Amino acid sequence: MSVINWFPGHMHKARKEIAEVMPHVDVIIEMLDARVPFSSENPLVPALRGTTPCIKLLNKADLADPAITELWIAELEKTQGVKALPVSQQNPEQIRQLLQMCESLAPEKNASIHPARAMIMGIPNVGKSTLINTLVGRVVAKTGNEAGITKSQQKIKLDNGFLLTDTPGFLWPKLTPPSCGYRLAITGAIKDTVFDYADIALYAAEYLLKAYPESLKERYKLESLPESDIELLEAIGVKRGCTSKGGGVDIQKVSSLLINEIRTGLLGRITFETPEITTQEVIDAKIADEIKAKEKEEADRIRRLKTRKNRR
Numbered sequence: 001m002s003v004i005n006w007f008p009g010h011m012h013k014a015r016k017e018i019a020e021v022m023p024h025v026d027v028i029i030e031m032l033d034a035r036v037p038f039s040s041e042n043p044l045v046p047a048l049r050g051t052t053p054c055i056k057l058l059n060k061a062d063l064a065d066p067a068i069t070e071l072w073i074a075e076l077e078k079t080q081g082v083k084a085l086p087v088s089q090q091n092p093e094q095i096r097q098l099l100q101m102c103e104s105l106a107p108e109k110n111a112s113i114h115p116a117r118a119m120i121m122g123i124p125n126v127g128k129s130t131l132i133n134t135l136v137g138r139v140v141a142k143t144g145n146e147a148g149i150t151k152s153q154q155k156i157k158l159d160n161g162f163l164l165t166d167t168p169g170f171l172w173p174k175l176t177p178p179s180c181g182y183r184l185a186i187t188g189a190i191k192d193t194v195f196d197y198a199d200i201a202l203y204a205a206e207y208l209l210k211a212y213p214e215s216l217k218e219r220y221k222l223e224s225l226p227e228s229d230i231e232l233l234e235a236i237g238v239k240r241g242c243t244s245k246g247g248g249v250d251i252q253k254v255s256s257l258l259i260n261e262i263r264t265g266l267l268g269r270i271t272f273e274t275p276e277i278t279t280q281e282v283i284d285a286k287i288a289d290e291i292k293a294k295e296k297e298e299a300d301r302i303r304r305l306k307t308r309k310n311r312r
């Protein structure tokens with residue numbers, strides 16, 4: 001598995017600006033992608049937020065597997081001061097719940113005297129600006145289905161006095177465990193020039209074969225499923241006419257078809273990670289890091305010995 005990272009300069013700037021505003025907000029709304037709640041959760045938030053109450057919104061819940069969303073809500077709320085809520089922009093009732101939740105977390109604020117201040121932050125393309133528009137009831141923030149639409153912070157006052165800050169989406173320097181980068185690429189948080197579609201489509205195919213075989217059969221009219229990721233891409237390519245000039249399946253073409261259909265929900269409601277899966281991945285990544293550190297230590301030791309020998 002190669003490593004996918006995306007941390008351009010503007011994200012570094014966004015992170016700095018968020019840290020500056022953080023002490024002046026009453027509630028942090030961290031927007032996660034309900035299809036990848038762990039991979040989309042910013043590991044820098046605990047340090048940045050201190051004791052400020054935090055609401056984790058699992059957005060795009062309309063695209064996620066509802067049973068797994070329930071598991072994630074319980075998992076996220078294990079952290080002190082954290083409330084979690086699944087939302088979808090198609091459901092304005094949930095959005096109203098969000099405002100009530102903000103009020104209950106900042107109870108000492110009297111909206112008429114000191115408006116409560118909430119900051120919305122999250123990974124690129126997760127739906128922050130869309131949420132602001134839904135809350136305001138008209139378009140005040142630019143949105144778009146690609147990563148990196150919002151370029152600077154924007155403050156918006158709601159009718160009830162609430163002050164909301166929209167922020168540019170940002171990631172963090174190292175997307176780890178490596179699966180996180182793949183899942184963020186599949187769900188659309190990473191600019192698509194940073195990764196290879198075939199690489200992430202193979203990853204998605206492998207996962208879907210294990211976790212959502214029936215959705216694959218139904219969507220691509222496959223009577224039986226092949227065993228491997230590449231065979232699955234080929235089978236979909238044949239069904240959907242993704243052929244190259246030579247007559248074989250065009251893997252790039254079928255890869256972007258699969259990814260686009262996942263993103264738009266055409267395969268049904270899919271979640272790419274469960275608390276159980278990511279807990280194991282974190283353990284595995286830690287072991288892999290320890291092994292790498294030991295190997296480096298050993299290589300350094302041998303190098304030092306050789307240098308000493310050569311000097312004699």
Ligand SMILES: Nc1nc2c(ncn2[C@@H]2O[C@H](COP(=O)(O)OP(=O)(O)OP(=O)(O)O)[C@@H](O)[C@H]2O)c(=O)[nH]1
Binds near residue numbers: 169
């Ligand atoms: N299916 C679905 N799509 C959504 C939902 N919320 C937002 N979107 C779509 O997600 C895309 C990104 O929305 P934005 O609001 O621009 O996302 P953002 O987080 O502000 O993105 P950046 O400014 O790039 O960080 C848009 O195409 C929205 O229509 C949702 O709940 N469900």
Ligand SMILES: [Mg+2]
Binds near residue numbers: 149150168169
């Ligand atoms: Mg935005």
